[in-house]
Amino acid sequence: DAGVIQSPRHEVTEMGQEVTLRCKPISGHDYLFWYRQTMMRGLELLIYFNNNVPIDDSGMPEDRFSAKMPNASFSTLKIQPSEPRDSAVYFCASSLTVIEGEQFFGPGTRLTVL
Amino acid sequence: SQKIEQNSEALNIQEGKTATLTCNYTNYSPAYLQWYRQDPGRGPVFLLLIRENEKEKRKERLKVTFDTTLKQSLFHITASQPADSATYLCAPAHTGGFKTIFGAGTRLFVKA
Numbered sequence: 427d428a429g430v431i432q433s434p435r436h437e438v439t440e441m442g443q444e445v446t447l448r449c450k451p452i453s454g455h456d457y458l459f460w461y462r463q464t465m466m467r468g469l470e471l472l473i474y475f476n477n478n479v480p481i482d483d484s485g486m487p488e489d490r491f492s493a494k495m496p497n498a499s500f501s502t503l504k505i506q507p508s509e510p511r512d513s514a515v516y517f518c519a520s521s522l523t524v525i526e527g528e529q530f531f532g533p534g535t536r537l538t539v540l
Numbered sequence: 541s542q543k544i545e546q547n548s549e550a551l552n553i554q555e556g557k558t559a560t561l562t563c564n565y566t567n568y569s570p571a572y573l574q575w576y577r578q579d580p581g582r583g584p585v586f587l588l589l590i591r592e593n594e595k596e597k598r599k600e601r602l603k604v605t606f607d608t609t610l611k612q613s614l615f616h617i618t619a620s621q622p623a624d625s626a627t628y629l630c631a632p633a634h635t636g637g638f639k640t641i642f643g644a645g646t647r648l649f650v651k652a
Contacts, residue, residue, distance in 0.1 A: 430583075459639075468644040469584070469629065482639060517583050524638055526572055526591075531583025 430532035432518050438538045444506040447535045449518030450499055457524050460493055460503050461517040463534070469517070475501065476524065508539045542568045544643040546630055552649045553620055561615040561646045563630030570632035573606055573613050574640060578627045584642075587628075588615075620650045 431450040439445055451458045459474040473483040478495045486493070490509070495501040505512055515534045521527035545564045553559050563573070572591045576584035590597040590606045590613065597604045603616040613632075617624050627647045631640040 461642075469642040471639055471641070474639060519583070525633075526589060528574070528586040528589070529584075529640070531585070534581075534583055 430518055430520055430530055432516075432532035432535050434535060435533060436536050436538075438540065439508055440540050441509055442507045443539075444504065445508045445512075445537060445539075447503040447516050447518075447537070449501045449503070449532060451501070451518070451520030452530055453499065455520035455522055455530070457521045457527060458495060458501050459519040459521075459529060460501070461519065461531075462514045463517060464514045472503070474524070505537075508537075510539045513537055513539050542566070542634070542641065544630065544632060544641060546628075546643040547646040548644065550647040550649055552651065555621060555650055555652050557620055559617040559620045559624065559648055559650070561628050561630075561648065563613040563615065563632075563643055565611050565632050568632075568634075569608065569611075570634070572633050573604075574631040574633075575602075575604060575613075575615050576629045576631060576642075578629060578645065584629055617648075620648075622650050622652050624648060625650050 433448045456477050460472040461469050463469045472485045473493045475495045493503045515536050517531050517534045519529040519531040521529045543566045574589045575587045578584040588604050590604045592608050601618045605614045627645040629645040630643045633640050
């Protein structure tokens with residue numbers, strides 16, 4: 427398996443624009459996680475899915491952020507409208523289980539909002 | 541609120557020495573704790589998991605301890621090598637184990 431795939435790897439956009447980040451988890455993994463990493467706040471869990479259903483979105487910072495998982499092999503994280511403070515590296519991870527589950531991370535998307 | 545603390549300052553050690561990284565947590569009791577390694581520009585990679593009923597876990601040159609009384613985990617790398625230079629993140633399980641919370645990480649530099 428190719429591992430967790432994320433696209434794009436880098437995104438530069440202007441404030442107010444819509445941003446869509448994409449993730450393909452490892453085949454067979456039932457859990458998918460979206461994280462955001464910044465120097466100030468470290469690695470924060472935004473939302474996670476189980477079998478395509480959002481389970482916990484308490485980490486989503488505000489209504490400008492939304493995430494979907496239309497099928498087992500694809501998820502998106504959307505920011506609309508984007509703001510400079512959204513600049514961060516966004517990681518997607520997947521795992522077989524959630525309790526004691528090893529998480530496999532993608533390479534991340536570095537988002538810069540000007 | 542639940543809090544995880546790792547050495548905020550970078551740890552610099554000489555090749556061949558043992559590196560010891562600390563993870564302290566407060567206001568909760570995780571059933572298990574994971575350690576991850578993160579290299580610049582990459583996502584974290586899982587290293588080890590230790591459960592609350594396990595005092596110590598080993599994997600090759602890595603050793604992790606878990607002291608639920610002190611609310612602390614120690615991560616040791618013996619015979620360290622320059623290739624061990626990275627950021628190490630501890631991730632105690634959230635109550636109920638349904639998600640993990642990551643510490644800010646400790647940057648380790650191993651000098652040849």
